[in-house]
Amino acid sequence: MANGTLSTLPDAALPAAAERPPSGGGGGPIGWIRDNLFSSASNTIVTLLTLAVLAYIVPPALNWLVFSAVWGNQPLAACDAVRGQGACWAVVWEKFRFMMFGVYPFDQQWRPAIAIVILCGLLVVSGIKLFWRPSLAAIWIAGIAATFWLMGGGLGLAPVRSEQWGGLPVTLILAIFGIAFAFPLGVLLALGRRSKLPIIRSFSVIYIEVVRGVPLITVLFMASVMFALFLPEGVRIDQMLRAQVAIILFIAAYLAEAVRGGLQAVPKGQYEAAEALGLPYWKMMLLVILPQGLKISIPPIVNSFISVFKDTSLVVIIAIYDFAYAVKKSVETDFAWKKYFIEAFLFSIVVYWIFCFAMSKYSQWLERDLARGHR
Amino acid sequence: MFRSERVRSILYQALLLAGVIGLGWYLVSNTLHNLETRQIQVGFAFLSREAGFEIAEKHIAYEASDSYLRAFLVGLANTLVVAALGIFFATIIGTLIGIARLSSNWLLAKLASAYVEVMRNVPLLLQLFVWYGIFTELLPPVKESIEVGGWLFVSQRGFRFAWPAEHVAWSAAGWAFLAGIVLAWLWRGHARRTQIATGRQLPVGWPSLALVLGLPIAAWAVLGAPTQFDVPELSGFDFQGGRVISPEFTALLLGLSTYTAAFIAEVVRAGILAVDKGQGEAAMALGLTPGQRLRLITLPQALRVIIPPMTSQYLNLAKNSSLAVAIGYPDLVAVANTTMNQTGQAIEAIAILMAVYLSISLSISLFMNWYNDRVRLVER
Numbered sequence: 001m002a003n004g005t006l007s008t009l010p011d012a013a014l015p016a017a018a019e020r021p022p023s024g025g026g027g028g029p030i031g032w033i034r035d036n037l038f039s040s041a042s043n044t045i046v047t048l049l050t051l052a053v054l055a056y057i058v059p060p061a062l063n064w065l066v067f068s069a070v071w072g073n074q075p076l077a078a079c080d081a082v083r084g085q086g087a088c089w090a091v092v093w094e095k096f097r098f099m100m101f102g103v104y105p106f107d108q109q110w111r112p113a114i115a116i117v118i119l120c121g122l123l124v125v126s127g128i129k130l131f132w133r134p135s136l137a138a139i140w141i142a143g144i145a146a147t148f149w150l151m152g153g154g155l156g157l158a159p160v161r162s163e164q165w166g167g168l169p170v171t172l173i174l175a176i177f178g179i180a181f182a183f184p185l186g187v188l189l190a191l192g193r194r195s196k197l198p199i200i201r202s203f204s205v206i207y208i209e210v211v212r213g214v215p216l217i218t219v220l221f222m223a224s225v226m227f228a229l230f231l232p233e234g235v236r237i238d239q240m241l242r243a244q245v246a247i248i249l250f251i252a253a254y255l256a257e258a259v260r261g262g263l264q265a266v267p268k269g270q271y272e273a274a275e276a277l278g279l280p281y282w283k284m285m286l287l288v289i290l291p292q293g294l295k296i297s298i299p300p301i302v303n304s305f306i307s308v309f310k311d312t313s314l315v316v317i318i319a320i321y322d323f324a325y326a327v328k329k330s331v332e333t334d335f336a337w338k339k340y341f342i343e344a345f346l347f348s349i350v351v352y353w354i355f356c357f358a359m360s361k362y363s364q365w366l367e368r369d370l371a372r373g374h375r
Numbered sequence: 376m377f378r379s380e381r382v383r384s385i386l387y388q389a390l391l392l393a394g395v396i397g398l399g400w401y402l403v404s405n406t407l408h409n410l411e412t413r414q415i416q417v418g419f420a421f422l423s424r425e426a427g428f429e430i431a432e433k434h435i436a437y438e439a440s441d442s443y444l445r446a447f448l449v450g451l452a453n454t455l456v457v458a459a460l461g462i463f464f465a466t467i468i469g470t471l472i473g474i475a476r477l478s479s480n481w482l483l484a485k486l487a488s489a490y491v492e493v494m495r496n497v498p499l500l501l502q503l504f505v506w507y508g509i510f511t512e513l514l515p516p517v518k519e520s521i522e523v524g525g526w527l528f529v530s531q532r533g534f535r536f537a538w539p540a541e542h543v544a545w546s547a548a549g550w551a552f553l554a555g556i557v558l559a560w561l562w563r564g565h566a567r568r569t570q571i572a573t574g575r576q577l578p579v580g581w582p583s584l585a586l587v588l589g590l591p592i593a594a595w596a597v598l599g600a601p602t603q604f605d606v607p608e609l610s611g612f613d614f615q616g617g618r619v620i621s622p623e624f625t626a627l628l629l630g631l632s633t634y635t636a637a638f639i640a641e642v643v644r645a646g647i648l649a650v651d652k653g654q655g656e657a658a659m660a661l662g663l664t665p666g667q668r669l670r671l672i673t674l675p676q677a678l679r680v681i682i683p684p685m686t687s688q689y690l691n692l693a694k695n696s697s698l699a700v701a702i703g704y705p706d707l708v709a710v711a712n713t714t715m716n717q718t719g720q721a722i723e724a725i726a727i728l729m730a731v732y733l734s735i736s737l738s739i740s741l742f743m744n745w746y747n748d749r750v751r752l753v754e755r
Contacts, residue, residue, distance in 0.1 A: 036481035046480045199388040203395065210729075213736040215694035217708055218728045225721040229406045306496075313498040317701055324501055341512070345505050349497045356496035 076336055083339075091340040092347045095330040099348070102166015102321035102329075108158060111150040112169040118143050118150070119172040127362055140180060147173065162240045166321030168351070170240070174312040174322060178247040179255075179305050185248070186255025187294075191285060193260055204256070211253035216314050219246045224318040243315050247308070254304050262297030263289060298370065302363040306356050313352075324348060406722070415719050422447070428713055430705045432621055443714055450710030451731060457627055457706065458693045458735070464632035465692060466685075469639025476644050487640065494637035500698055503630040507702040510622035517613055528607055528614060534625065535607045538618040544598035551594035552587065559583035623704035627696070635692045642688060646681035647673070678750045686743035693735050707731060 037047045068086030070078050072093060079088035092099070100116075101109045122143045125131050131139070151169060153159035165173075192204030211219070223246035224239065231237070266289055274284040313324040321329070327348040331341040410417055422444040429439050434452045437445055475487035494502075511531050515521060520530040526537035539545045559582070566577035595601075607617035650673050658672040699706035711724040718724075 036479070039479065043480050046478070046483055050480070050482050050486065197384050197388050200391055203391060210733065213690075213733040214729045215697040215708075215732055217697045217700065218725060218732065221708075221712070221715075221721075221728070222725050225715060226725060229409045229722065230402045232405050233409060233412065310496075310498040313500045314698070316500060317698075324498065328504065339512070341508055342505060345501055345508065349501050349505070352498055352501065353493065353496050357492060360492075360496060 079340060087346075088340040088343050089347075091331065091337050091343050094337060095327075095334075095344065098167075098330040099323070099327045099344070100167045102170070102326040103164050104166055105158075105160060105164065108160060111153075111157065111160075112165070112167065115147045115150045115169045116172060118146055119169065119176055122176060123359075127366075144177065144180070162238050165240065167326040168323045170321055171309075171312050171323040174244060174247055174315065175305070175309040177244060178251055178308055178312070179301075182248045182251040182255050183301075185252035187259050187290070189252060189256035190259035190263060193256065194263055208253045208256050211250060212257070216247075216250055216311055217317060219250045220314060220318050222246065239318070240320055243318065243320050247312065251304065251308050254307075255301060258297045258300035258304055259293065261300060262293035262295070265296045266293045295370065299363050299367040302359060302366065306359050306363070309355060309359070310352065323351065413719070417722070419723055421714075421718050421720050421723070424718075426714070426717075428717070430710070432624060432705055443718075446710050446714065447707065447727060450705060450707040453704065454696055454699070454706040454708075454731075455735075457624065457631070457699065457704070458696045460628055461631040461635065461692050461696060462689050464628070465635035465639055465688070468632055468636035469688075470643050472636060473640035473643030473647070476640060477647060491637045491640050494634055495641075499630060499634045499695055500701055502634055503626060503698055503702050506626035506630045507622065510626050514622075517609070520609070520614075526604070526606060528617075531622065532613065533619050533621040535614045535617050535619045537604045537606045540601070540603040540605045542599070542601040542603065544595045544601050547598050548591040548595040551590040555587040555590040558590075559586045562586065621704075623699070623702055626702055627699050627704050630698075631692055631695060635688055635695070638688050638691070639685065642681055642684045643677075645684075646677040649680040650676045675750060679747075682743060682747045682750065686740060686747075689739050689743065690736050693739060694732060697732070 038044045064085070065087055068082055070082060070086060070088050070090045072090065074090040074093070076090075076094075079090050082088075097106070097109060101112045104112055122140060125139060126136065147169075149155060149157070151160065151165055151173075152162070189204045189208055192200045193208060195201050195204070220243060223242040227237065227242045227245075270288055270292065271284070274288040279287065312322055315322050316325040316328065319325070327344050331338055331344045407417070423442050425440055426443045426446040427439055428446070430437055430446065430449050432453060433449045434456060435445070435449050437449045472487045472490055475483050476491070478484045478487070510533075514529060514531050517530045517532050520528040520535075522528055528535045562582055563579055566579050569575055569577055605616045607614040607619075609615075654672050654676060655668060658668040663671065696706060697708045700709040700712055703709070708728060711728050715721045715724045
């Protein structure tokens with residue numbers, strides 16, 4: 001492995017590789033260190049420089065983040081005492097409920113908490129290959145229905161208007177429902193773009209390219225200001241639904257490109273064989289092409305989901321209480337705690353990071369796994 | 376008859392067309408009716424009216440009494456400046472990190488991949504909030520500015536630094552610098568043609584450096600070699616003199632470059648890995664120097680793989696610059712937002728926004744396609 005990557009850096013690395021004894025630096029940890037950190041003069045210099053930079057940065061950073069920091073449910077005074085020397089993680093304890101659930105009625109917050117569990121459960125279940133069968137759609141419908149019932153109330157639960165929804169469940173709803181509803185639209189657009197019919201093809205191309213050419217913010221603005229003008233007088237749809245529709249329409253264009261890549265990778269013989277069998281267009285697509293094409297496009301679809309998950313934070317700009325906005329508001333609205341906004345943002349960064357990192361690792365694993373199955 | 380493919384294809388398309396036209400007609404008629412009841416005039420006439428709001432940062436002369444059109448142009452210039460600089464810095468940082476990830480040095484490679492994994496898995500908006508918070512809240516107030524060597528003052532109001540006092544020699548030096556770049560580029564083309572025609576190698580590096588650095592210095596010296604600087608001085612509540620880079624701009628530029636750099640690093644890494652190992656070995660066997668090997672063998676082949684995904688990263692950066700509105704940098708979106716709130720001309724403002732971003736995206740795509748055609752290997 002080390003030799004494989006060496007040759008790609010022709011400047012310094014190749015001569016070093018040639019000078020090295022064929023057996024490497026001997027076994028054991030010392031041999032490993034010599035091989036990977038001190039294999040040549042330039043390598044040694046790089047190692048020492050990097051260590052020097054790390055020695056300069058890491059101890060003070062660790063000290064601020066961990067050792068001198070205020071942990072646990074501590075009063076403001078405890079934070080003020082170490083201000084400048086240590087982080088104030090007490091702000092996370094103090095504002096935890098608001099960050100997680102926004103302005104959702106306080107005594108009802110067990111409901112969004114269960115909704116978070118259900119939504120994360122949907123993600124996990126969809127990631128397990130064992131569940132990749134038609135019944136997954138039923139699980140999703142049940143999960144979506146349960147989420148709406150818990151969040152919105154009715155049927156024995158106190159009703160909560162969507163303006164009061166907030167925090168992590170809103171981020172999860174925007175991202176997960178966004179991708180779920182955008183997926184069929186994306187598949188249709190991808191099929192449209194590869195269609196032989198000129199009007200359908202040009203409509204798909206224009207839609208995909210226009211949406212991909214503009215930032216999400218402009219689409220969100222459109223949803224937040226222009227939807228009200230589009231609808232007949234007196235009809236109102238709430239802000240969150242508008243943002244959700246905007247996100248669905250936006251991601252559909254990106255999903256269409258992911259799916260199109262998969263469709264293009266299906267060998268031409270498959271199309272010809274399906275036609276030779278006399279299958280009509282929709283049967284050919286549903287039974288032969290899509291099952292193969294979609295399997296190839298799963299990794300790019302997961303990657304689109306990661307970027308959607310991050311991009312939902314943009315709804316902050318049109319003032320929707322997603323997780324990022326709840327975190328921002330939790331410190332902004334409290335003058336006493338406002339000065340510890342960095343800690344609050346770092347907490348939200350960690351939460352987003354855990355989700356996105358887990359999904360990107362899953363995506364990489366899946367890509368390798370599917371490639372192995374394909375051979 | 377319905378089984379005939381031609382009939383069905385016409386039917387499907389007619390249905391789609393009817394659907395789109397029907398939906399469009401429905402939306403337009405609703406919109407016109409709503410606008411009428413709200414007494415909003417449709418059209419772009421409002422662009423010539425007086426804007427009436429200030430813009431904190433501008434590269435074009437602008438005052439509150441100027442028109443909305445001019446305000447939009449100021450916003451557009453701000454967007455273009457931050458996007459262009461962002462692309463420049465993101466490319467440099469990303470390339471360095473991409474190469475570092477491939478380093479045979481374990482420590483450096485791991486640090487580089489940690490950077491990539493952290494930066495690309497956190498929403499850009501939150502990164503911008505943190506940068507902005509650092510620059511506005513954690514830095515000292517103006518009165519207690521951090522002074523660096525008497526010519527740079529860092530405070531919550533941004534970075535204020537000394538700037539050469541107005542003199543014809545300085546502007547001449549600036550133009551000479553640009554002329555030097557053009558001349559160096561022309562010289563490079565000439566050297567290349569000479570080598571192809573005669574096989575004789577003309578020097579490129581030193582003459583280019585001399586042109587790019589020598590010309591401005593010469594112009595500056597000939598026109599009187601002024602050394603007068605406009606140094607910032609604290610008077611009242613703020614500094615006077617010098618130039619200033621605002622915290623909004625710094626946070627946005629830093630956030631955009633470091634975030635996109637993580638993606639560019641992956642693109643560069645994949646591109647270098649895609650070049651066959653034998654190519655480098657063959658070049659070495661031919662006796663090319665390491666520099667020639669990188670410039671003539673590895674890079675041209677890596678670029679072929681790098682450019683298409685790099686293009687989409689540049690497009691992402693240009694579109695992400697619209698996040699400026701969240702931290703108060705007056706880019707195009709911020710100006711459009713203010714305009715919408717003041718005039719109610721939401722449709723027109725959003726149409727302008729979309730048209731401008733589409734044009735920017737299209738221009739970047741066209742330029743990168745042109746460049747891609749240039750570096751593409753001619754295959755037999």
